[in-house]
Every structure is written in structure tokens, then in C-alpha cells.
Amino acid sequence: MVHILRSLIFTCLLGLLGVAQAVNLPAPGTKVEGSVQVGIYAVPLPEGPWTVLEATNKNESRKMDTKKSLTGHLGVLSVVLAQSGAQKSGQTGLRGFIIINANANYEPENYSDSRHRHDENLQYMKEEFYTSCSARGKHSHMAVGPHFLCSKECGGLVKKYLKENNLSHPHSPLVDVAFMFAKHGGFLMVQYLFNPEFDGVTLDPMDAKSGKWNPEDRDELDGIQKAYLDHWSAWAEQVKAKLLEVVG
Numbered sequence: 001m002v003h004i005l006r007s008l009i010f011t012c013l014l015g016l017l018g019v020a021q022a023v024n025l026p027a028p029g030t031k032v033e034g035s036v037q038v039g040i041y042a043v044p045l046p047e048g049p050w051t052v053l054e055a056t057n058k059n060e061s062r063k064m065d066t067k068k069s070l071t072g073h074l075g076v077l078s079v080v081l082a083q084s085g086a087q088k089s090g091q092t093g094l095r096g097f098i099i100i101n102a103n104a105n106y107e108p109e110n111y112s113d114s115r116h117r118h119d120e121n122l123q124y125m126k127e128e129f130y131t132s133c134s135a136r137g138k139h140s141h142m143a144v145g146p147h148f149l150c151s152k153e154c155g156g157l158v159k160k161y162l163k164e165n166n167l168s169h170p171h172s173p174l175v176d177v178a179f180m181f182a183k184h185g186g187f188l189m190v191q192y193l194f195n196p197e198f199d200g201v202t203l204d205p206m207d208a209k210s211g212k213w214n215p216e217d218r219d220e221l222d223g224i225q226k227a228y229l230d231h232w233s234a235w236a237e238q239v240k241a242k243l244l245e246v247v248g
Contacts, residue, residue, distance in 0.1 A: 023039060023057050023077065023104055024037045024038070024039055024040070025037070025038065025039070025055040025056075025057065025077060025079065026052045026055050026079065027052065027055065028052050028053065028054055028055055029051070029052060030051075030052050031049040031050065031051055031052075032045065032049070032050055032052065032081070033045065033047075033048065033049050033050070036050070036052070036079060036081065036100070038077050038079050038100050038102050039077045039102050039103070039104060040102075041100075041102055041188055041246050041247070042246055043100055043188075043190055043243070043246060044239060044242045044243065044246070045081070045098065046083075046096075046192065048083055048085065048095075049083065050081040050082065050083045050098065051081060051082050051083065051161075052079065052080075052081055053080045053081060053082055053154070053157045053161060054078065054079065054080040054154065054155075054157055055077075055078070055079045055080075056077070056078045056079075057075065057076075057077050057078075057104055058075070058076060058078070059075055059076070075103065075104030075105050076101055076102070076103065076104060077100075077101065077102045077103070077104050078099075078100070078101050079098075079099075079100045080097065080098070080099050080100075080154050080157055081097065081098040081100075082094070082096070082097050082098075082158075082161050083095040083096060083097075084165055084167055085198075087197070087198050087199075087200065088198075088199060088200035089200065092165070092166070092167065093167060093168070093195065093197060093198050094162065094165075094167045094168075094170060094195045094197075094198060095194065095195055095198045096174065096192065096193045096194040096195050096198070097154075097158065097174075097191075097193045098190070098191065098192055098193065099154065099189075099190070099191040099193070100188075100189070100190050100191075101187075101188075101189045102186065102187065102188045102189070103185070103186030103187055103188075105186075121211050121214055122145050122146055122208060122209070122211055122213055122214065123143050123144065123145040123213065123214065124144045124145055124213040124214070124215075124218065124229045124233065125142075125143065125144040125215075125229075125233045125236070126141065126142070126143040126144075126145075127141065127142045127143070128140070128141045129141070129142070140179075140180055140181045140182050141179075141180050142177075142178070142179050142180075142236055142240055143176075143177075143178050144175065144176070144177050144178075144229065144232055144233050144236055145175075145176050145178070145213065146173035146174070146175070146176065146203070146208035146209075146213060147173060147174040147175070147176035147191075147193050148173050148174075148205070148208075149169065149170065149174060170195045170196075170197050171197070171202070171205070172195070172196045172197050172201075172202050172203040172204075172205065173203055173205055173208045174193045174194060174195055174196070175193070175194045175196060175203075175228075175229065175232050176191060176192075176193055177191070177192040177193075177194070177232055177235065177236045177239070178190070178191045178192075179191075179236075179239075179240065179243055181243065181244075181247045183247055183248075188243070188246070188247055190243065192239070194232065196228060199228070201224060201225070201228045203225055203228070204225065207220075207221060207225065213229065
């Protein structure tokens with residue numbers, strides 16, 4: 001009996017140690033460049049230093065990919081980053097935010113679909129694809145679309161960051177370059193949100209809301225808006241290749 005108890009205790013300690021080693025998160029308030037470690041994933045970052053606003057490891061209720069379609073609790077790592085700097089106008093402005101979510105532990109019966117539902121009618125570019133690590137044939141996806149900031153976004157972190165850094169709220173919709181990688185045992189979701197006003201570009205909110213970003217209607221966009229969205233679509237393809245290496 002004693003040997004059994006010792007064995008159980010030793011197994012539990014190993015399990016806890018394994019979880020501690022797997023959960024690798026940056027400390028809030030720190031600045032990171034090049035990439036940020038979120039669990040087992042080294043997520044690539046756009047150039048320059050990014051400030052970590054939040055890094056959490058918490059359980060979420062998710063639909064599990066089982067024959068009985070059960071709902072279970074999944075350990076989810078979440079990291080939110082932001083960057084500001086000198087705009088083309090010379091004033092300090094918001095460059096953007098990055099929101100990353102990933103599974104904390106290996107979940108053999110789970111692939112988890114994206115919580116960030118995008119209106120396909122508003123997307124400028126979208127692509128579905130499969131990878132060698134796809135979970136039970138579930139596809140991954142990439143999309144470029146509009147994103148409208150709200151004061152409660154990420155639990156109010158966005159509003160707080162803008163206020164603490166004396167940054168104005170963008171009038172243009174942000175460009176949302178979003179990735180969702182479904183893999184056996186987990187998932188990785190990354191949203192890169194860029195402020196066009198930082199680059200001296202104004203995107204018409206009504207064009208974004210009315211669906212003019214959609215491939216069928218994008219010819220109605222002016223040349224500046226279209227060129228700017230083409231730029232981020234090309235950038236998305238480059239980052240997709242990097243993320244595929246990260247996902248493995």
C-alpha cells in the first residue's frame with residue numbers, strides 16, 4: 001500500500017512538473033521582440049518591441065471533438081500585446097494589438113474551433129487549408145478583414161492602454177489578420193490587429209461595414225484602401241508560412 005501511495009505521489013509530481021514546464025508565458029509589462037513564447041509556440045511578431053498587456057492560463061468550457069459531442073474544460077493560454085510609436089505624421093499613435101490563444105496541455109480528444117467568428121461577407125481575403133497536424137481532418141483558416149475596437153475589448157485592456165499612453169481611439173477599422181490552426185491535441189489562434197492611421201492611411205468604416213472589402217465588391221474601394229489591404233494580404237501569406245513551422 002505504501003509503495004502504491006508513493007508511486008501515485010511521484011506520478012502526480014511528474015505531472016505537475018510537466019505542466020509547469022509546458023506553460024511558458026511572458027510576464028505582463030515586459031517588452032518582447034521577434035517572437036513571443038506562448039506555451040510550446042514561439043509566435044512571430046511584427047518588427048519592433050511589443051508590450052505584454054496580459055498573459056493568462058485558465059480553464060474554459062469548450063465543445064470537445066468526441067463522438068458524443070461532450071462539453072469539457074480546456075486549459076487555454078492567452079496573451080495580449082500592444083505597440084505604439086511615432087506615426088508618419090510625427091505624433092505618437094497606436095500601431096496595433098496582437099491576441100494569441102493556444103491550448104495549455106495536450107488534449108487528444110480536442111481540436112477546438114475558433115471563438116473569433118468573422119463575418120465572411122466583410123472579409124477582404126480568406127483561405128482554408130489543411131496541415132499535416134490537422135485534427136481529424138479539421139481545416140485551419142486565414143483571413144484578412146475589418147475589426148472595430150470596443151471599450152470592453154480584452155476585458156478593457158485596450159481602453160486602458162490607450163488612456164495610459166495618451167493615444168486617441170482610431171476612427172478607421174483596424175485590419176485584422178487572423179489565423180486559426182487546428183491540430184491534433186490542440187490549437188493555435190493568432191489575431192494581428194493593425195491601425196491603418198499609424199501608416200497614414202484612412203479606411204472608410206462604412207466601406208468595411210457595408211461589405212466593400214469582399215472580393216465581389218472590392219472594386220468599389222479607392223486605390224489607396226485597396227493597395228493597403230493588398231499589402232496586409234501579402235504579409236499574411238508570409239506569416240502563414242512562419243506559423244506553419246511553429247505549429248509543426
